Amino acid sequence: MKQKILVLFAVWLFMHMPAKAQPFNLTESVQPVELNFTEYKKDGDEKAKGRISINTLSQEKDTLYYFIKGLSMYAPTYFSLNSSDPAADIKVNLCKENWHSFHQTGDVKGKGIWKSQFKTEGDFGIMVIANKKPVRYVLLVWTGDEMKIEMPSVFKTANSANISEGGWLKRNWWLVVVGAAIVLIGLFVVFKLKKKSNA
Numbered sequence: 001m002k003q004k005i006l007v008l009f010a011v012w013l014f015m016h017m018p019a020k021a022q023p024f025n026l027t028e029s030v031q032p033v034e035l036n037f038t039e040y041k042k043d044g045d046e047k048a049k050g051r052i053s054i055n056t057l058s059q060e061k062d063t064l065y066y067f068i069k070g071l072s073m074y075a076p077t078y079f080s081l082n083s084s085d086p087a088a089d090i091k092v093n094l095c096k097e098n099w100h101s102f103h104q105t106g107d108v109k110g111k112g113i114w115k116s117q118f119k120t121e122g123d124f125g126i127m128v129i130a131n132k133k134p135v136r137y138v139l140l141v142w143t144g145d146e147m148k149i150e151m152p153s154v155f156k157t158a159n160s161a162n163i164s165e166g167g168w169l170k171r172n173w174w175l176v177v178v179g180a181a182i183v184l185i186g187l188f189v190v191f192k193l194k195k196k197s198n199a
Contacts, residue, residue, distance in 0.1 A: 030065050030099060031065070032065035032066055032067045032125060033064070033065070033066050033067075034066070034067055034068070034069065035053045035055055035066050035067070035068045035126075035139065035141060036053060036068075037051035037052065037053050037068070037070065037141075037143070038051065038052060038053070039051055040052035040142065047144070048144075049144065049145050050075065050142060050143050050144040050145050051070075051142070051143050052140070052141070052142045052143075053068060053139075053140070053141045053142075054138065054139075054140050055138065055139045055140075056136070056137075056138050057136065057137060057138070057139060058134055058135070058136045059128060059130045059133065059134060059135050059136075059137070060133050060134045061130070061133070062129065062130060062133070063127060063128065063129050063130075064127075064128050064130075065099065065125060065126070065127055065128075066125070066126040066128070066139065067123055067124065067125045067126065068123060068124065068126070068141050069122065069123040070122075070123070071120050071121060071122060071123065071124070071143055072121065072143070072146050073119055073120065073121040074119075074146045074147050075119070075143050075144045075145060075146045075147070076117060076119060076143070076144045077117065077118055077119060077120065077141065077142070077143045077144075078115065078116075078117050078140075078141070078142045078143075079094065079115065079116050079117075079118075079126075079139075079140070079141050080113055080114065080115035080116075080138075080139075080140045081106070081108055081113065081114050081115075081128070081137055081138070081139055081140075082108075082112075082113045082137060082138040082140065083108045083110070083111060083112055083113070083135065083136070083137045083138075084111055084136065084137075084138075085110070085111065085135050085136055085137070086110050086111055087110070087132055087135075088108060088109065088110055088111070088112070088130075088132065088135050088137065089107075089108075089109055089130070089131035089132045089135075090107065090108040090109075090128060090129065090130055090131070090135060090137060091105070091106075091107050091128075091129040091131070092105065092106050092107075092108070092114055092126065092127070092128055092129075093105045093126075093127040093129070094116065094118075094124055094125070094126060094127075095124065095125040095126075095127060096120065096124055096125070099125060099127060102127075103124075104116050104118070108137070126139065
């Protein structure tokens with residue numbers, strides 16, 4: 001009984017510990033830095049509206065890790081790493097589930113830029129490997145506003161159904177008249193045949 005109580009207490013304690021921002025894995029040696037968005041608007045260009053994160057960084061370690069949150073599958077995302085260092089030799093990996101599998105990868109040598117456009121939901125990680133140190137670069141992430149897609153209703157209102165029925169009767173009144181005439185002629189013939197058979 002005591003062991004069960006201790007296990008329950010340990011689980012409760014673990015669940016209530018303050019969680020560190022550590023996406024993709026729980027390796028203590030990896031301490032990713034969160035990059036934050038700010039609102040972005042460009043006068044005269046509605047497509048440029050969204051959020052942006054621009055970070056000028058200096059790297060003295062072999063590998064640094066960053067991540068960004070709050071992305072929507074319904075909004076485009078643009079990423080770039082821009083180096084102004086002529087001696088730069090940088091590799092960049094974009095990750096989603098963990099730091100070991102790369103969804104996109106690129107290289108920047110000297111003064112150059114590597115960029116990518118994609119859509120994703122939630123967050124993604126950025127791994128920057130510097131083959132020559134120290135190195136300075138700019139990380140830019142821009143995400144646009146979510147696209148507003150108007151979906152037509154699959155339901156019709158009662159008023160529209162009544163209007164459409166009334167419209168059909170107005171256009172096809174002659175079918176009703178012909179149908180009624182056929183029924184009357186049929187009844188007349190049946191009545192005459194019954195009269196002859198009774199006589």
